Amino acid sequence: MSTYAKGLEGVVAAETQMSWIDGVNGVLEYVGINIDALAQNSTFEETVYLLWNKKLPTRAELDAFTKELRQHYSISAGIVESIRKIPKTAEPMHVLRTLISELAFYDADPNANDVASARKKAINILGQAPTLVAAYDRIRRGLDPIAPNTEFGFSQNFLYMLNGEKPTDTMARAFDICMITHADHGLNNSTFAARVVISTLSDVYSALTAAVGSLRGPLHGGANEGVMKMLNEIPSIDDVEKYVMDKLATKSKIMGFGHRVYKAKDPRANELQKLAQQLAKDTGNEALFEKSKKIEEIMAREVGAKGIYPNVDFYSATTYHCIGLKLDLFTPMFAMSRLGGWSGHIIEQLSDNRLFRPKAEFVGEHNVPYVAINDRK
Ligand code: ACO
Numbered sequence: 001m002s003t004y005a006k007g008l009e010g011v012v013a014a015e016t017q018m019s020w021i022d023g024v025n026g027v028l029e030y031v032g033i034n035i036d037a038l039a040q041n042s043t044f045e046e047t048v049y050l051l052w053n054k055k056l057p058t059r060a061e062l063d064a065f066t067k068e069l070r071q072h073y074s075i076s077a078g079i080v081e082s083i084r085k086i087p088k089t090a091e092p093m094h095v096l097r098t099l100i101s102e103l104a105f106y107d108a109d110p111n112a113n114d115v116a117s118a119r120k121k122a123i124n125i126l127g128q129a130p131t132l133v134a135a136y137d138r139i140r141r142g143l144d145p146i147a148p149n150t151e152f153g154f155s156q157n158f159l160y161m162l163n164g165e166k167p168t169d170t171m172a173r174a175f176d177i178c179m180i181t182h183a184d185h186g187l188n189n190s191t192f193a194a195r196v197v198i199s200t201l202s203d204v205y206s207a208l209t210a211a212v213g214s215l216r217g218p219l220h221g222g223a224n225e226g227v228m229k230m231l232n233e234i235p236s237i238d239d240v241e242k243y244v245m246d247k248l249a250t251k252s253k254i255m256g257f258g259h260r261v262y263k264a265k266d267p268r269a270n271e272l273q274k275l276a277q278q279l280a281k282d283t284g285n286e287a288l289f290e291k292s293k294k295i296e297e298i299m300a301r302e303v304g305a306k307g308i309y310p311n312v313d314f315y316s317a318t319t320y321h322c323i324g325l326k327l328d329l330f331t332p333m334f335a336m337s338r339l340g341g342w343s344g345h346i347i348e349q350l351s352d353n354r355l356f357r358p359k360a361e362f363v364g365e366h367n368v369p370y371v372a373i374n375d376r377k
Pocket of ligand 1: 007188218219220221223251252253254255256257258259260261303306308311312313
């Protein structure tokens, strides 16, 4: 018996020990630990260790993991040369997708996909990803890339390479919370893409390249850029009501709202809202935050009954803006973090693999005669 579920809604297609979501009550756990506890107490490095090892590290384990990650911060001269040849108009998500694929050229054994090799490739790619994004952004601005600083943590190092100065502790911590909250989220579209590709026993580079491509879409990770564009389109808080009502009247989607799994407010949005509020105050972007809050109020009134609430992308937009990131870097930030989750899923898939091969319901015609080309109308 086959049943068809459009968009695979409700279909359980894999097992994971990484994240658990209660979509009705708006709860998210990584390896059983509530996301709020991780956002408040953990670091991105520790969170990735947790996802990959299914346990919090001891001090010594975290030190060893952090050291290993930092050893992979640098990118090869060949990759820098390649980045210099990319048109300056290229979108950073296209650039990141291409460069992750290109990293395979510099791996002596790119196709090795036993679990130990996959883990090594994953940490190598995760270490380099911020350097790739920062290098492209600087080169497109006519600046030289800045070498990574292995004294710095993942988030601090990224902001340093991007801006050429050490970020304040507040900014680095805010960015790290973004990285923690975006790291994993069940069998979302991009994670599924990664697992589908690796299930053919292809390679880690191909699986992660596919995942970046999936994440870029505006219905998925690309929504954070959509949110910012929307906030920029609304001149002031007085225009919010009309803007939202016009969109709903024409059945247009409000970016950053709705979720296939959550029918309550996404718990990541709670954490990011707190962060956005504080950063907006610190950076004089209160108007942006106030517009966001007003949109949330109107959406709750109009479509809350349908279970449409803010998702992770809604307040991450204001947060990234206040951190000083350019709009087209928002989705690459999501990708940098989610590389941790995607890689963990690739490792889980390889540990107990079975090829993904669903079926399509054929809805076309049968017994259609073959008409010779000269007789076709
Ligand atoms: N604004 C207005 N209405 C919405 C929204 C929204 N953001 N999201 C869903 N709806 C409405 C739909 O119009 C539809 O209404 P109807 O039943 O009257 O026709 C109903 O809710 C169901 O919507 P679907 O699109 O069928 O729900 P689905 O589960 O397929 O989609 C999705 C989920 C893609 C996230 C959707 O809510 C959406 O497009 N949101 C905006 C884009 C976005 O923020 N994406 C990021 C998601 S989080 C992430 O991927 C990281």
